[in-house]
Amino acid sequence: MAFREGDLVIFLDHQERSFRQRLHPEGKLQTHQGYIPHSEVIGREPGVALLTSKGKELFAFRPTLVDYTMNMPRKSGIIYPKDTAYILLWADIHPGSRVVTAGVGSGALLLALVRQVGPTGFVWGYDVRQDMLDFAAKNLKEFLGDTSNTELRLGDVYQAIDQRQVDSVILDVPEPWGAVEQSALALRPGGILVAYAPTIKQAENLTAALRGSDCFGLVETVEILVRDWHIRHRSVRPNHRMVGHTGFLTIARRIIRPEGNPLEPVKTPEKKPADRTGFPETD
Numbered sequence: 001m002a003f004r005e006g007d008l009v010i011f012l013d014h015q016e017r018s019f020r021q022r023l024h025p026e027g028k029l030q031t032h033q034g035y036i037p038h039s040e041v042i043g044r045e046p047g048v049a050l051l052t053s054k055g056k057e058l059f060a061f062r063p064t065l066v067d068y069t070m071n072m073p074r075k076s077g078i079i080y081p082k083d084t085a086y087i088l089l090w091a092d093i094h095p096g097s098r099v100v101t102a103g104v105g106s107g108a109l110l111l112a113l114v115r116q117v118g119p120t121g122f123v124w125g126y127d128v129r130q131d132m133l134d135f136a137a138k139n140l141k142e143f144l145g146d147t148s149n150t151e152l153r154l155g156d157v158y159q160a161i162d163q164r165q166v167d168s169v170i171l172d173v174p175e176p177w178g179a180v181e182q183s184a185l186a187l188r189p190g191g192i193l194v195a196y197a198p199t200i201k202q203a204e205n206l207t208a209a210l211r212g213s214d215c216f217g218l219v220e221t222v223e224i225l226v227r228d229w230h231i232r233h234r235s236v237r238p239n240h241r242m243v244g245h246t247g248f249l250t251i252a253r254r255i256i257r258p259e260g261n262p263l264e265p266v267k268t269p270e271k272k273p274a275d276r277t278g279f280p281e282t283d
């Protein structure tokens with residue numbers, strides 16, 4: 001469908017520099033390599049190539065979710081698309097899913113969750129800071145417009161998650177192990193918890209808490225590495241630069257053990273004896 005007044009547009013140049021704007025009949029994109037009046041974009045199809053006043057070629061697209069989140073205003077670190085993509089599949093989030101997430105932060109992950117669950121699903125987003133919730137709400141509204149499948153709640157998930165029987169809980173908080181008990185209460189049997197943690201120490205603490213709980217099983221931690229390649233003529237090699245590190249993803253399933261109280265307090269796991277390498281024996 002052709003661009004109309006009020007549409008979000010992203011202009012990309014050949015170096016993949018991007019400029020996000022909302023179209024207005026009198027508006028114009030101004031770059032250091034010339035300008036493009038919005039009137040040249042309105043009525044054209046997405047993907048159209050345009051020349052700036054200085055003859056530089058740019059393409060106009062509707063922003064994808066990746067375009068949008070990588071360019072949206074931020075007030076916190078965000079979960080990058082490479083990790084979000086993994087979270088969506090490994091937490092099995094689909095149209096109709098009921099999802100709790102914390103912390104909302106700038107809303108990058110929230111946007112992906114809200115779009116994925118669609119109008120038949122629901123996302124509850126917790127944060128301890130109202131300014132973060134307000135900020136994320138703006139980003140959400142700007143990109144998705146309709147946010148009726150979302151509720152943003154001021155609250156500490158270490159203390160309370162009010163929802164029950166949700167399909168997944170996705171955490172991006174500094175001490176995710178503090179939310180294990182509340183996540184167990186919120187999740188339906190077989191539901192999935194995914195936690196993003198920038199440091200391996202956080203992932204390790206969370207893993208210990210999950211393994212020490214009678215409510216979670218099948219705990220695993222992964223790190224997603226993406227390497228871009230440079231392919232030009234005879235020069236075919238990995239790019240010199242890459243995103244070296246974002247975070248670790250720990251995934252666990254809500255289990256029910258017939259003999260145990262499913263909501264027992266989290267126990268500290270026993271230490272295993274060290275083997276000859278000095279490392280504790282692995283399972």
Ligand SMILES: C[S@@+](CC[C@H](N)C(=O)[O-])C[C@H]1O[C@@H](n2cnc3c(N)ncnc32)[C@H](O)[C@@H]1O
Pocket residue numbers: 076077078079102103104105106107108109110126127128129132155156157158172173174
């Ligand atoms: C790194 S930011 C989250 C970024 C977000 N996931 C994104 O992709 O844009 C971490 C957020 O967790 C919030 N937070 C910290 N402790 C929390 C808690 N106990 N419960 C809820 N939110 C918490 C912080 O206020 C902050 O906004």
